[in-house]
Amino acid sequence: MNGSNGSVMMDVRQLNKRFGDVHAVRDLTFQVKKGEVFGFLGPNGAGKTTTMRIVTCYIPASSGTISVGGHDTVEHSLDVRKKIGYLPENNPLYNDMMVTEYLKFAGELRGMQGDKLSSRIDEMVQVCGLAKMTGREIGKLSKGYRQRVGLAQAMLHDPDLLILDEPTSGLDPNQIIEIRELIKKIGREKTVIYCSHILSEVSATCTRILIINNGSPVATGTAEELTSQMGSGNQYVLRVRGSGPDIEAKLQGVAGVSSVSASQDNEWASVRVACEGNEDIGESLFRCVVDNRWSLAELKRERASLEEVFTQLTRG
């Protein structure tokens, strides 16, 4: 139990889930703090949806424990369900219901009723930008509006923790921006877990990211931290007038350099220098060029993009 630690919203310990031979979630341990917009990122099949279905008490774990707001998901599943709002992957909705009718139905399932439910529906319709759609049939709404209905449903009972599984899938670029903005707005007041296989989605929206692959965690941190954690991500690109092999040999001797490759274009060499650490060795490279009386047309530092980090960590 982690009830004593008030800043932890969700605590997942040593979680495992097997479907027959498929070990979908392996020894997964992580915490989500109150107020975070937490990005749960991984390629398709990584185990994100499975983890969230366990957290929301839809399926049991094979082993491990989860607590939400200090309540164990097995022993106190009713308390946990009250604390969580869930927008599942593929957002299943009743197509023949009107928007308001559906929200009323969803609220009643949650045990809400009367004026309290009506006023809460009005509020969510405002927050989610559904005012013009309340009398429409859900089946006739655009995908963007359907996601808004899903969000309104998930937030109806004012949960502490909102879980969104691939909330922008199938949306067009404008709808993606709208839903992202809506999630950011919601994230100012709630703890949010944002599951996605798309890095740019998560890095644009989330305060902290956990990357999983094959059911196991591979990295965690802010987008900034993830980029700089990868020591190999630091490179320099130079354009030097001189012979490629000479330049390679001399630059290779500069402290902190791990590899140099040059390609020749007439009297100019385009040189790529990879470094061992995160230290800025630009000045040493410049000195080396000057000491050898070469001309320098370009010297710039390049960092591996988060996209490259993500690909490296989840390849294969």
Ligand SMILES: Nc1ncnc2c1ncn2[C@@H]1O[C@H](COP(=O)(O)OP(=O)(O)O)[C@@H](O)[C@H]1O
């Ligand atoms: N009900 C199930 N029965 C068997 N295998 C499943 C079931 N649900 C998920 N899986 C498998 O578990 C793995 C993780 O899937 P999932 O949690 O949906 O990943 P993600 O949401 O990250 O794309 C996949 O290999 C998937 O095929």
Ligand SMILES: [Mg+2]
């Ligand atoms: Mg999924």
